[in-house]
Amino acid sequence: MKNIIFIAPPASGKGTQSELLKEKYGFIHISTGDMLREEINSGSSLSDEVKNIVKQGQLVSDEIILQILENKLNTIKGKPFVLDGCPRTMNQANHINDLFNRLDIKDFIVLYLNLDEKTAMERSLGRLVCSCGKSYNIYDEKLRPKVDNKCDSCSKTLLKRSDDTEELFKERFKSYIDKTKPVLDYYDNLGMLKYIDASINREYTFSQIEEIINES
Ligand code: AMP
Numbered sequence: 001m002k003n004i005i006f007i008a009p010p011a012s013g014k015g016t017q018s019e020l021l022k023e024k025y026g027f028i029h030i031s032t033g034d035m036l037r038e039e040i041n042s043g044s045s046l047s048d049e050v051k052n053i054v055k056q057g058q059l060v061s062d063e064i065i066l067q068i069l070e071n072k073l074n075t076i077k078g079k080p081f082v083l084d085g086c087p088r089t090m091n092q093a094n095h096i097n098d099l100f101n102r103l104d105i106k107d108f109i110v111l112y113l114n115l116d117e118k119t120a121m122e123r124s125l126g127r128l129v130c131s132c133g134k135s136y137n138i139y140d141e142k143l144r145p146k147v148d149n150k151c152d153s154c155s156k157t158l159l160k161r162s163d164d165t166e167e168l169f170k171e172r173f174k175s176y177i178d179k180t181k182p183v184l185d186y187y188d189n190l191g192m193l194k195y196i197d198a199s200i201n202r203e204y205t206f207s208q209i210e211e212i213i214n215e216s
Contacts, residue, residue, distance in 0.1 A: 001025065001080040002216050003105060007087070007184055008113035010172040011124035011164070012198045013205055016135055017113070018082040020206050025213070028081040032088075035068050036060060057163055057171030059179060062091045066099065073103055089179045093186055109216055110187040111209060113198035117173055124169045128158040142201070 004027065006014040018029040040051045046064065053060050065086060073081075087093040100108070115123075126139035130151035136158060137143040145151065149158050163172065187193040196208045 001027070001213070003080055003108040004082045004213075005087075005108055005110045006082065006084050006113060007110060007180060007187070008198065009115055009117070009120045009176045010169060011120045011127060012113040012115040013123070013202060014084045014113060016202055017205060017209060018084045019133060019135075020202070021082050021209070026080070028076045028079050029084060030069070030072055030076075030081050030086075031084040032065055032069065032086040033084070035072065039068070055162060055168075057168040057175070059088055059175055062089060062095065065092060066095050069096075070099055073099070073105070087180075087183050088175075090182050090186065093183050109194060109212065110192045111194050111196055111212065112184055112187075113196050113205065115198045119199055120173065121166065121169050124164045125166065127161065127164050129161060130154065130156055130158055132156065140201075 004021065006018065008014050015031060015033075018027070018031065021027045022029045036050050036054060040047050040054065050060055050064065065088075069083075069086060087096050100106070122139055123137060126137040128136045128138060128145070128149070130136075130153070132151060132154045134151055134153055135143075136145045136151075145158060147155075150156070151158055163169075184193060194212050196205060196212075198205045
């Protein structure tokens with residue numbers, strides 16, 4: 001199975017789709033955002049620096065991202081993975097090429113989840129997450145938790161991500177346009193980019209992804 005890289009605006013459903021791919025096909029889900037949140041919670045020497053950047057909706061330095069990515073790729077021993085949220089800059093994309101060459105990772109496809117800013121913001125503002133990895137949305141009837149604020153799977157209290165505010169969403173979207181759009185153009189020019197309409201619902205998005213996986 002080919003590895004997958006997701007590139008998409010914030011709150012477009014990268015994490016949700018990665019979890020679906022993990023459940024159905026056994027992909028390892030590598031989310032740089034999740035790894036950074038773990039770093040923040042660990043109280044490590046990097047945690048304050050990372051926290052300050054994430055809480056302003058800015059991008060963490062390429063050096064930190066590439067280091068945590070390399071560490072993670074070294075632990076998964078060649079199993080197929082979904083890379084969620086990386087590369088987000090051209091510098092990351094270039095270094096990932098070198099890293100993949102070094103680790104002998106050859107086959108990957110790049111999926112672009114396309115979603116307009118207004119819909120992405122609504123999803124961001126309605127999102128609730130559980131520490132077990134499940135994600136909900138209070139503005140979508142089908143994605144609301146069965147019991148208010150409790151996870152359907154493990155009953156833990158749901159949380160709002162600290163960067164899911166209107167102000168921080170706008171910052172994150174701006175850095176997506178300024179820094180990540182060129183990465184999309186780069187993979188598009190190489191003929192590697194697959195376009196996915198992420199505006200309808202998670203099932204429709206997943207069906208398009210499955211079609212691409214089965215063709216590749
Ligand atoms: P996400 O969970 O993918 O929405 O990421 C949450 C936040 O983590 C982002 O707004 C950035 O501050 C940071 N982050 C995640 N991935 C990257 C990356 N590849 N490069 C730089 N910053 C990142």
